[in-house]
Amino acid sequence: MSSLVGIVTVALVASLFMSFTVGANSNSAPIAPAVGANALSTLRGALLVGLVAALGAVAQGGSISETIGHGLVTGVTITPLAATATLLTAATLITIGNSRGYPIPSAFTVTGAAIGAxxxxxxxxxxxxxxxxxxxxxxxxxxxxxxxxxxxxxxxxETVPDTLSIPLLAGGVGYALANVQLSFLPAPHSEQGSIAGVLTRQLDLAATGIGEASTALVGGVIGLLTIVAVYWQLRRDVTTGINRMLVALALVVVFTSGGSQVGLATGPLESVFESSLGLPSLYLLALGGLGILLGGWFRSPRLIQAVAREYASLGPKRSIAAFIPAFLIAQAAIALGYPISFNKVMISSIVGAGLVGGSSSSDGVSAAKTGYTVGAWIASMVGGGAISFALYHALAALPGLG
Incomplete structure (x- = not known):
């Protein structure tokens, strides 16, 4: 019994450390453009990163955590020892890589380690x-x-006025946000509901004859209200309106990054919480959210400043163009339960937006860099799997643990 308690404790500490690392690294980049545009101070940005990403972790982290914990191997239930091997392998590799200046993709490392164990x-x-x-x-x-x-x-x-393009894009984001599934909202036939779904039931719109289209209608109304609010702000002051749109969109992306990344730290412990501890997964997500909160507060200021300098040449409009696809892709990953590397998501959007107008953000994009990136994905997955496989057997061979 004491051995089991020790193993679970080590796994919990490793999970907390991994979520701390995620909070420091993966969730900081989205707020950097707002800091670079002087719409936010660095310290206020770091404070918001921690709070908003932690909220996203609890509200949307369940699906990817479930995939990591139950969907990568068949025929077995992950034990505390296997979870420990997974988290120790991933946390160690990521820490070593970061300390030596070699970025280790968290999603690929954790996925490989979970499969190996x-x-x-x-x-x-x-x-x-x-x-x-x-x-x-x-x-x-x-x-x-x-x-x-x-x-x-x-x-x-320049032929498309900002008072047209930006409000329309904001409306699309508002519609998408109204329909994303959130853990703290109830739904009649599922564990999670959406803002549009809750409003539909509260207003009893389904009984009006609209049927299934009622939720889409409510989402459309929310999107329309977003368009009006952003248009009104831009009409008052275009620069201030763009900066506020940038900050709001950055926080939406930070929220999404918390939901997409926390499962990398909590997924291996899904079975442990359910079987060994008898606790619902929401408590596990809260643990991951705490780690993300602490990581965002203690480690992100320096990273935000560094990334803000890189974003300076991108500008507010290109940053908005980069944020929207990142938000949509990450939300799709959450809905499907697919683990992703959020930094890679952001890089893909930044490169795409930077190619317009010859931005310096696209400088240095080459086949060699692309090959290096793909090689890092493969190496982190295969290496993580092999080390986790060996570590599990080594731990199992110890007296009292096998």
């Missing part, structure tokens, strides 16, 4: 799930690049 436990490969996740990963740069390029071209086109 699960297979060592006697599980089988969930080949269908891997194919879906890999397909999504490889589609991200193409889809995001095209979307970001198109949006940047629209926003920078």
């Amino acid at each position: 699960g297979v060592a436990l006697g599980g089988g490969f969930a080949v269908g799930t891997y194919a879906e996740i890999l397909g999504f990963w490889f589609a991200i740069p193409v889809v995001e690049g095209v979307l970001a390029y198109g949006l940047a071209w629209l926003l920078l086109d």
